[in-house]
Amino acid sequence: MTTDLRVLRQTEWNVWYDNLIRAFGGVPESSEEREMFDALTDYDRSLGFWDGDQCVGTAGAFVFRLTVPGGASVPTAGVTMVSVAATHRRRGVLTAMMRRQLDDIRSWGEPLAALTASEPEIYGRFGYGIGTLQLNAEIDTARVKLSVPPGTDDVCLRYAAPADVLDACEAVYARVVPTRPGMLARQPGWERIGTLDPETERHGASPLQCVVAERDGEVVGYARYRVTPGWSPSGHDGTISLEDLEGVDVPVHGALWRFLFGLDLTTKVRTRGRPLDEGWQHMVSDIRRCNLRVKDSLHLRLVDVGAALEARTYQAPVDVVFEVEDAFCPWNEGRWRLTGDAKGAVCVRTEEAADLALSVRELGSAYLGGTSLTSLAGAGLVRELRQGALVEASVGFGSAVAPWLPHGF
The missing domain is CATH 3.40.630.30 (Gcn5-related N-acetyltransferase (GNAT))
Structure with a gap:
């Protein structure tokens, strides 16, 4: 059989959704729930992985706007309905869907991607960090x-x-x-x-x-x-x-x-x-x-590091150069200089010496202000290259109120 990763067709939704339900144990949803998610599904933003005529993988992306520190409402892809058939594990199905999906999200101009994880260990390798707790x-x-x-x-x-x-x-x-x-x-x-x-x-x-x-x-x-x-x-x-x-x-x-x-x-x-x-x-x-x-609650990924860091404000002035590692989305790799305060921010590429080194996953964890860069540094996940930069950035990235996701998706 030949495999095919493609955008979902409306006529395929029932088969696609049944595969999702089976992957989560096979207990049928109520007709009320099923009808609601059918209505909410954006077919152009949903992917199906097919092995011949069998659907063996699913992934979708809702259109959301997420509140960030400072109160702005930022376009965000709500990654959802991700599943791989048990018959097709460890064949690269999930990686292929994540690769295609993040490329699509970038092309849509959405700087953030967010999800709630049934198994938290899965998504770190694709650059998602735990952005909120509940x-x-x-x-x-x-x-x-x-x-x-x-x-x-x-x-x-x-x-x-x-x-x-x-x-x-x-x-x-x-x-x-x-x-x-x-x-x-x-x-x-x-x-x-x-x-x-x-x-x-x-x-x-x-x-x-x-x-x-x-x-x-x-x-x-x-x-x-x-x-x-x-x-x-x-x-x-x-x-x-x-x-x-x-x-x-x-x-x-x-x-x-x-x-x-x-x-x-x-x-x-x-x-x-x-x-x-x-x-x-x-x-x-x-x-x-x-x-x-x-x-854990919301898992967050910066799809466009520069645009994402510019979209929020900072509770104390920051002027820091990040050395960002992002092997899965290489367009984010390299040095970014962030300057900002409570009024706004600018984040641009730079050749200046780095002050902090971290991966995009840590930026996702710290982005909403619920996890401090200092705490991540305590686990060896953020490296301070200029003395004082870690405290400066940690204070700036903080939030006066704990970030919170009000409901799943």
């Missing part, structure tokens, strides 16, 4: 108390059907997007991800529930969650699974978290995929009983 927690609300900030009592909450308040919730989300690196400006169709509620995903929990927060008649926040009822010999033991929570300011967050802590017949709040620095951690009486766990 916080998971299981809070014992029977024993942990919450102290809310001033202004919380000015916020009113009401129940609403998730679909009925979708537009209002999306307006809140849009207000928050520029305030935190790593957030995605939602493109048309992506608003549905917050209200997907297939019964197969509930695992004994209630249908998706929603409360909206209002102040002076305006919706300023929301929480979406499920409740799993439970009873023990001691009484009620229900669990709240928080799916999504956003608010425009601190009192709104206080009101929403107080609501979750106080729901009748529950003793636990489980969260997943929350920001590392979320304020509720400083409202609780006992952080140990919140069972915190950190996990």
